[in-house]
Amino acid sequence: MQTDTNQPQAAPAKSGTLSPADRSTEFVPTQGGAESASAGSLLVWAYLLMWTMLLAFVLMTWLRQQRINDRVARLEQALARKPAS
Amino acid sequence: MLYYSPIMATDSEGVYKPPTALPTQAEPLPPASKTSPWSHVFSALCVVTLGVFLYLIFFIFNRTPDAQAAAGGLAQKIFYFHVPAAYAMYLGGVACFLGSAAYLMRATDTRNAWARAGAETAVVFGMLVLVSGPLWAKKAWGVYWTWDPRLTTLMLSVLIYLAIAVLRAFGGDGEAERKFAAALGVLGTVTLPIVHYAVRKWGGNHPTVITKGGGGLGHPAMYEALGIGFLAMTLLWILMLWMRISLETSEARARHAEERLITSGHIDEL
Numbered sequence: 267m268q269t270d271t272n273q274p275q276a277a278p279a280k281s282g283t284l285s286p287a288d289r290s291t292e293f294v295p296t297q298g299g300a301e302s303a304s305a306g307s308l309l310v311w312a313y314l315l316m317w318t319m320l321l322a323f324v325l326m327t328w329l330r331q332q333r334i335n336d337r338v339a340r341l342e343q344a345l346a347r348k349p350a351s
Numbered sequence: 352m353l354y355y356s357p358i359m360a361t362d363s364e365g366v367y368k369p370p371t372a373l374p375t376q377a378e379p380l381p382p383a384s385k386t387s388p389w390s391h392v393f394s395a396l397c398v399v400t401l402g403v404f405l406y407l408i409f410f411i412f413n414r415t416p417d418a419q420a421a422a423g424g425l426a427q428k429i430f431y432f433h434v435p436a437a438y439a440m441y442l443g444g445v446a447c448f449l450g451s452a453a454y455l456m457r458a459t460d461t462r463n464a465w466a467r468a469g470a471e472t473a474v475v476f477g478m479l480v481l482v483s484g485p486l487w488a489k490k491a492w493g494v495y496w497t498w499d500p501r502l503t504t505l506m507l508s509v510l511i512y513l514a515i516a517v518l519r520a521f522g523g524d525g526e527a528e529r530k531f532a533a534a535l536g537v538l539g540t541v542t543l544p545i546v547h548y549a550v551r552k553w554g555g556n557h558p559t560v561i562t563k564g565g566g567g568l569g570h571p572a573m574y575e576a577l578g579i580g581f582l583a584m585t586l587l588w589i590l591m592l593w594m595r596i597s598l599e600t601s602e603a604r605a606r607h608a609e610e611r612l613i614t615s616g617h618i619d620e621l
Contacts, residue, residue: 308486309425309428309429309486312482312483315483315486316436316479319475319478319482327594327598331601341605341609
C-alpha cells in the first residue's frame, strides 16, 4: 500500500470556527467527537457491510424470480390438468 | 434466473399484449427466452462489471495513496465506493422519476416497472451511502452521525424511496397503489437536488467532495480511482435496474396469464 507523504497535513480545525466555504474543502471534527476508532477496522466494516447489502439485494431478487417461476409452473400444471371447456 | 427484455411482453408503446391465441391443454405457456440475445448482453455486462470492480479494488489498495489524516487517512478509501454509490442513488431516483411521471401520463406495465425498479435501486444505493458514510465520518469527524444538512436530506430521500418500495411490496398492486407510488416517486425526486446542493447552501460538516477537493483528493491516482468507482457503480446500477425491471415484467406477464386463463375457463383456480 502506498503512502503519499507529499500531501499537506491539514491542521485540525474546531467545529464552529470555520465558514461554510471553508468547511466545503476540509474535514472538520465535530465538537465532542473523539478519534478513537481504527481506520483499518472502519474500512473493513464499511466494505463488509456494503457487499453484504448488495448480495442481500441480489438474493432477494433471485428469490422473487423463483416465486415467479413457481407461479408459471403452477399455471402450466393447471393447464395440463383441465382442458378448455 | 431468467431475464427478459423489459419490452419483450409489450408493444412498441410499452402496453402489455397478451398472446392472441390461448394455449390449449397440450401447450405449455410460452417459455421464458433463456437464449434471448438480451440474456447474453446481461451475462456479458455481469462479467464486465465484476472485472471493473476487481480492478477498482486493486487500484484503490495498490495504486492510490492514503489521504491526509484530517480526511480519515486509510478510512478515506471508503470514499471510492461512498461517492459513486450516492451518484448511483441519483440515477435510481431519476429512473423512478421518469417511470413515475410517464406512468401518471399513461399507465403501462413497463412504465410501472421502471418506476418501481428505480425506487428500489435508489434505496439500495442510498443505504450503501448511509452505511459507508458514518464509518468514514467516525474517523474524519470523530462521530458516526451528525445532523448535517446533506446527511439529513439524504436520509430523508432514502426514506421516501423506501416508503415507495414498502408501499409497492406490501400495499397491493392495484391501480390506486401504483398511482400513489408514482406520485410519491415524482415528488421524492424533487429532494435530490436539495441533497446535492445542501452543502453549498447551508454548509455543515460534509465537504464538497470533488470540485473543491474536500473528499481528501490530493493525488491524480485518487481521481482515477474515483472515476473507476463511478464506472463500476454505474454498471452495477444498470445491472440491478435491469434485474428488477425484468422481475416486474415477469410478474406482470404471469399475472396477466393467470387472469386470462381464469377468465377463459381454462383453469378454475391456481
